[in-house]
Amino acid sequence: MAPLSRSSALAGLTAAVLLAAGCGGGTGGGEGGEPIKIGVPVPLSGDYASAGEDILRGARLAAQDINQRGGVLGRKIQIAQADDACGAQVGAQAAQRLVSSGIAAAAGGYCSTAALPELNTFHRSKIPFVMDASTNPQLTEMGFAEAFRTIGRDDQQGPIAASFIVNDLKAGRAAVLHDNTTYAKGLADAAAKALQQEGAQVVYNDALTPGQADYTPVLTKISGAKPDVLYFTGYFAEAGLLIKQAKQLGADFQMVGGDATNDPTLIKTAGPAAEGFMLSTAPLAQFLPAAQDYVKSYQQAHGAQPGPYSVYEYDAVSVVAEAIEKAGSAEPEKITQALAGIKGFQGLTGTITFDENGDRSDPVYIIARVEDGKFAGYKDLKDGQWVDFG
Amino acid sequence: MSQFLQYLVNGLTIGAFLSLTALGYTMIYGIIRLINFAHGDIFMVGAFAGYTVLVAAAAAHVPVALIVMAALVAGMLFTGLLGVVVERVAYQPLLSAPRLAILISALGASLALEESARLIFGAGFSSYPHLLPTAGFGVAGVRLTYAQVGMFVMAVLLMVGLYLFVHRTMLGTAMRALAMDRDAARLMGINVERIILLTFFLGSVLAGAAGVMQGLYYTQINFIMGFLIGLRAFTAAVLGGIGNIPGAMVAGLLIGLLQSFAAAYVSARWTDALVFCVLILVLVVKPTGLFGERIVERV
Numbered sequence: 260m261a262p263l264s265r266s267s268a269l270a271g272l273t274a275a276v277l278l279a280a281g282c283g284g285g286t287g288g289g290e291g292g293e294p295i296k297i298g299v300p301v302p303l304s305g306d307y308a309s310a311g312e313d314i315l316r317g318a319r320l321a322a323q324d325i326n327q328r329g330g331v332l333g334r335k336i337q338i339a340q341a342d343d344a345c346g347a348q349v350g351a352q353a354a355q356r357l358v359s360s361g362i363a364a365a366a367g368g369y370c371s372t373a374a375l376p377e378l379n380t381f382h383r384s385k386i387p388f389v390m391d392a393s394t395n396p397q398l399t400e401m402g403f404a405e406a407f408r409t410i411g412r413d414d415q416q417g418p419i420a421a422s423f424i425v426n427d428l429k430a431g432r433a434a435v436l437h438d439n440t441t442y443a444k445g446l447a448d449a450a451a452k453a454l455q456q457e458g459a460q461v462v463y464n465d466a467l468t469p470g471q472a473d474y475t476p477v478l479t480k481i482s483g484a485k486p487d488v489l490y491f492t493g494y495f496a497e498a499g500l501l502i503k504q505a506k507q508l509g510a511d512f513q514m515v516g517g518d519a520t521n522d523p524t525l526i527k528t529a530g531p532a533a534e535g536f537m538l539s540t541a542p543l544a545q546f547l548p549a550a551q552d553y554v555k556s557y558q559q560a561h562g563a564q565p566g567p568y569s570v571y572e573y574d575a576v577s578v579v580a581e582a583i584e585k586a587g588s589a590e591p592e593k594i595t596q597a598l599a600g601i602k603g604f605q606g607l608t609g610t611i612t613f614d615e616n617g618d619r620s621d622p623v624y625i626i627a628r629v630e631d632g633k634f635a636g637y638k639d640l641k642d643g644q645w646v647d648f649g
Numbered sequence: 650m651s652q653f654l655q656y657l658v659n660g661l662t663i664g665a666f667l668s669l670t671a672l673g674y675t676m677i678y679g680i681i682r683l684i685n686f687a688h689g690d691i692f693m694v695g696a697f698a699g700y701t702v703l704v705a706a707a708a709a710h711v712p713v714a715l716i717v718m719a720a721l722v723a724g725m726l727f728t729g730l731l732g733v734v735v736e737r738v739a740y741q742p743l744l745s746a747p748r749l750a751i752l753i754s755a756l757g758a759s760l761a762l763e764e765s766a767r768l769i770f771g772a773g774f775s776s777y778p779h780l781l782p783t784a785g786f787g788v789a790g791v792r793l794t795y796a797q798v799g800m801f802v803m804a805v806l807l808m809v810g811l812y813l814f815v816h817r818t819m820l821g822t823a824m825r826a827l828a829m830d831r832d833a834a835r836l837m838g839i840n841v842e843r844i845i846l847l848t849f850f851l852g853s854v855l856a857g858a859a860g861v862m863q864g865l866y867y868t869q870i871n872f873i874m875g876f877l878i879g880l881r882a883f884t885a886a887v888l889g890g891i892g893n894i895p896g897a898m899v900a901g902l903l904i905g906l907l908q909s910f911a912a913a914y915v916s917a918r919w920t921d922a923l924v925f926c927v928l929i930l931v932l933v934v935k936p937t938g939l940f941g942e943r944i945v946e947r948v
Contacts, residue, residue, distance in 0.1 A: 439918055465916055465917060465918065466916070466917065466918040467912075467917040467918060468917060468918055468919075468920045468921050470877055471877070471920070472666075472863060472867040472869070472874070472878075473659070473662065473663045473867065473908075474917075475659040475662070475663075475909075476656060476659050476660070476663075476908065476909040476910075476911075476912030476913060476917065476920075477912045477917035479652065479655045479656060479659060479912075479913065480912055480913055480917065483652050496774060496869065499869060500867065500869060503783075503867075503868070506783060507783055507785060507792070507794050507797070508655075508792050509785070509787070509792045524773065524774050524776070524869075527774075527776035527868075528774065528776055528868050528869040530779035530868065531779065531783075532783065
């Protein structure tokens, strides 16, 4: 039984290879007709599979739109996926498989843990890698010419929030509160530093103990310092309680949160008190006026709202296509050069210009606000000025 | 000065919830010398029982006061019965076994309750509907809400009720007799098994009440919420002298004040650390607590 099934499997494989070769020859019809492959390494198994699936959908929608417009250089864009399972080892293998399959560029990634070895692999093969979701600052600071990203960095958010608090809310006195987790403390430190640079006085900077139900003591303490604004960089569960209890205490400072407060639980916990709460966050596709068509076609295709990163993946694939067009070639090294020279590209998530590291020079963070029981875009930083979002 | 008073008020509010929960620990310890680790989870189940009633009642058009009372009563009854069931299933078969066996059984009961709640209600947060008014008033620069005052009065009434029950009724006298000497109580004709069940019922009712009140007042609940408050209430029970009912009431308020003043004069990041330092200090320096009489270990 066993030898028989092995030989039949082999026969099937041979047939498949022949068929694939035949197809390539049939539709190619010359050099110009062959599709350009863009590799998308994302987790398609494990805990983060749903996030990876969402990103892959963004990539496919981008390729579909580009191909409907006639492709690039007269050739179609083809998405090649690889499962990195959000792991370092699997990620390196996935990237290697993509390289072997002859991709011109890579656009994707989710977990920074997997993105790091993937970036290393692409760097060795001189293939550009535009990341859509990995926010760890280290990724674009290793001196690799091939590294780009369409999402912000963790250390960009603090200065943006500080600028909003000082320049738009006109706060002279600010309080900063975190919960002692690595992420929240890092954001709080960055924000406190930026607040001082912007000319505000940081009158309180401390942590609370997460997991309590009652934060009135710490809120009373903060009230005593008389801040105009409280910037809380911890998570949504504590933020919801803080908002509600600050209202009960009659506190008169404005509360602003970091991107970890972007969760509907906050609104459910705080109830009516949540109205007017503001937060610094990377905008969801639903907030972005330029992305409304994208949200519609995503919903039509998949019957669900797009997840947080698929629109950044859409822009990653689009910006790669733009670079290929500009370079006039699908050779990886030329695409890398063209990407480095991208200036003022109009993506769905805003204007994309890459700085010397490959990060966006116009950071993606915006200020959102709770309106009518929902998060909505509120303010946006344009040319150093805070303007109404949209 | 007004800030000091505000911390005092905040601390007493936190403490009222701790006192209610600490009473269950202390009563159960007094009767069968068991630190009931499942007690914090009974509190959590109370919060979810009230939540279930409120969500179901939200569809019907019933006055808010009635809904709140229904949730409170349902939460208390359900946890009371659950306390009885836990005692029957997990503790009674082990009452004459070595002390360690029943302690481990209590840990098991705690995990079973937590995981059941996680399976039924999910690992995320559930939110009580916002029923209590958020309005308040100021006295001498101190800000109070009507809900806060209501919660505190409710907690005090429940505690006074318990005190009167234990000290003024036959059943209460039987409970105290049992706490003093189980065998002598049995010889006096007290039905020991029934009094133990009654103690679990009452302790769990108070925890259930605290759970529903917590949900109503703070609105955010989840399956693990009983763990930390359980540990803090246990600390209060030890500080008040474990087994001592008025001691637990006073010590609960003291721990609440400690949490509040720790945030005020040390740092909010140290609140839990300081509370559990108190636990260690009491255990090392004065294991009988502030109001505990010397416990003679019977052989």
